Amino acid sequence: xxxxxxxxxxxxxxxxxxxxxxxxxxxxxxxxxxxxxxxxxxxxxxxxxxxxxxxxxxxxxxxxxxxxxxxxxxxxxxxxxxxxxxxxxxxxxxxxxxxxxxxxxxxxxxxxxxxxxxxxxxxxxxxxxxxxxxxxxxxxxxxxxxxxxxxxxxxxxxxxxxxxxxxxxxxxxxxxxxxxxxxxxxxxxxxxxxxxxxxxxxxxxxxxxxxxxxxxxxxxxxxxxxxxxxxxxxxxxxxxxxxxxxxxxxxxxxxxxxxxxxxxxxxxxxxxxxxxxxxxxxxxxxxxxxxxxxxxxxxxxxxxxxxxxxxxxxxxxxxxxxxxxxxxxxxxxxxxxxxxxxxxxxxxxxxxxxxxxxxxxxxxxxxxxxxxx
Numbered sequence: 110x111x112x113x114x115x116x117x118x119x120x121x122x123x124x125x126x127x128x129x130x131x132x133x134x135x136x137x138x139x140x141x142x143x144x145x146x147x148x149x150x151x152x153x154x155x156x157x158x159x160x161x162x163x164x165x166x167x168x169x170x171x172x173x174x175x176x177x178x179x180x181x182x183x184x185x186x187x188x189x190x191x192x193x194x195x196x197x198x199x200x201x202x203x204x205x206x207x208x209x210x211x212x213x214x215x216x217x218x219x220x221x222x223x224x225x226x227x228x229x230x231x232x233x234x235x236x237x238x239x240x241x242x243x244x245x246x247x248x249x250x251x252x253x254x255x256x257x258x259x260x261x262x263x264x265x266x267x268x269x270x271x272x273x274x275x276x277x278x279x280x281x282x283x284x285x286x287x288x289x290x291x292x293x294x295x296x297x298x299x300x301x302x303x304x305x306x307x308x309x310x311x312x313x314x315x316x317x318x319x320x321x322x323x324x325x326x327x328x329x330x331x332x333x334x335x336x337x338x339x340x341x342x343x344x345x346x347x348x349x350x351x352x353x354x355x356x357x358x359x360x361x362x363x364x365x366x367x368x369x370x371x372x373x374x375x376x377x378x379x380x381x382x383x384x385x386x387x388x389x390x391x392x393x394x395x396x397x398x399x400x401x402x403x404x405x406x407x408x409x410x411x412x413x414x415x416x417x418x419x420x421x422x423x424x425x426x427x428x429x430x431x432x433x434x435x436x437x438x439x440x441x442x443x444x445x446x447x448x449x450x451x452x453x454x455x456x457x458x459x460x461x462x463x464x465x466x467x468x469x470x471x472x473x474x475x476x477x478x479x480x481x482x
Contacts, residue, residue, distance in 0.1 A: 156185050158296050162304040162444070167414035168431060171481050173439025176430045177309075179301060182419065182450040189297075189321055189448035226284070284385045289320030290327075294390075297321065298328025301444055307332065310441040313339040313397075313429040314448075315379035315422060316348055319388025321446060326392045337437070340396040341429025343404070346380030348388070352396035357382060375401040375458055375469060376421040378449070397432040399425045401469055406478040408451065408458065409471045420449035421458045431479050 150156040161180045168176040181189035201213065214228050221227070301309070312329055316322045326338035342349035347357035374380060376399075381388075408424035411417040419427075426445040433443050457463050464470050475481070 158184070159300060160184060162301065163447075165411070165415055165417070165427065165430075167410070168427060168434075168476075171476055172431060172434035174434040174437075175442040176427075176434065177305070177442065177444045178417075178423075178427070178430075178447040179297065179444060181297075181446055181448045182423070187450055187452065189446060284318045284381075284387065287386055287390070289318055290324045290387045290390045293321050293324025294328045295324075297446075298325040301325065302329060302332050305442060305444065308442060309336060309444055311337045311339065311433050311437060311443045312445070313341055313426065313433045313443065314446045315341050315343065315376070315399075315425050315429065316388055316391075317379045317381060317422075319381075319385045319391060321448070322393075323387050323389075323391035325446075327390060330392045337394040337433075338392060339429065339433055340391075340393055341399050341425055341432065342396055343376040343380040343399055343425055344374045344401055345382075347382040348380070349396045349398050351384065352393055357384075375464075375467070376404050376425050377454070377457070379422050379425060395436075397429055397436075399428045399432075401467075403428045403478055405458070405464060405469050406471050406473045410473065410476065412451075417447070418451040419447055420451050420454045422449050423447045428479065431476070431481070435480070 160183050162177050163180055165176045165178050214223055222231075301312070309329070312325055314322045314325070322338075322340060329336045330338060340348055340352055351357050404421055404424040407427050408419055408421070411419060411424070411427060423446070426448065430443050430445040434441070437443075451459055461470070
């Protein structure tokens with residue numbers, strides 16, 4: 110069914126007489142039809158997935174393609190990551206009430222030792238070492254190996270976030286754990302296929318862990334080998350070079366001119382300089398490079414023209430969708446992922462002062478930043 114396009118207040122042009130006629134006519138013809146009852150979702154976890162696939166009107170009309178966004182920000186926890194999570198709990202206070210050890214960390218680059226992923230890995234090791242030392246170890250590390258004969262200094266004991274009853278820890282590691290890939294291979298991909306009725310030509314998304322891109326691409330291409338799948342890659346990431354050149358970095362970068370910190374980009378959660386086990390599962394036909402400025406401009410364009418308040422990763426994915434449309438031409442259906450909302454990006458991506466300091470103040474009135482007048 111073709112989407113209904115609303116261009117203005119529908120009833121503003123109708124007279125009172127016409128409205129009265131329509132209301133009376135509808136009442137006289139009213140028949141009692143059985144109400145189809147939808148089963149309620151069984152708890153929070155059951156509410157994850159089956160997110161809407163929406164037409165992004167402005168981009169579709171500008172490119173001549175049907176550009177559709179999988180609204181993953183409508184998951185209970187507000188992110189595509191909900192699919193990977195075993196249990197979604199939104200506030201730290203609830204985690205603590207359930208007995209979990211919660212350690213709040215400051216936002217830093219993933220290359221920093223105190224990035225939450227690196228802290229989680231380190232804490233799991235520390236918990237295992239502590240449990241092993243006290244003969245209470247019952248867990249494993251990320252590789253499934255028992256950590257034994259660990260040494261914990263007196264300073265570490267004093268600063269430890271664990272109690273003496275700690276029985277070990279487990280580092281879930283969304284980058285290497287293939288449950289990430291399977292969540293999208295078994296869920297997101299089949300949903301997209303069903304929602305489009307198999308009538309799609311391309312899929313594009315950025316990659317952080319690589320789970321979404323890999324799971325969806327492989328799922329769709331197993332349904333139809335004619336579906337083309339692409340990567341959109343932010344500044345500093347090596348995946349674009351790997352797909353297009355076969356190496357993670359260019360010759361110039363190898364000669365010492367790589368960014369000191371390649372992940373200092375406005376687009377958070379995407380881009381990486383190594384091949385994860387999840388990303389290696391992807392089936393890709395090509396890649397495009399996106400810029401921070403394009404992501405910022407796209408987010409404001411979508412907010413103004415479509416009422417979509419999306420985060421940096423979603424904006425970059427939409428940049429990718431336009432790039433694919435420009436590459437394959439009009440008349441095609443392209444799907445991307447709206448993985449996050451703008452609510453989680455207020456301190457940087459939607460902060461005008463922060464953007465000004467980094468030369469990223471948006472100025473575009475249309476899609477001229479992507480070469481569309």
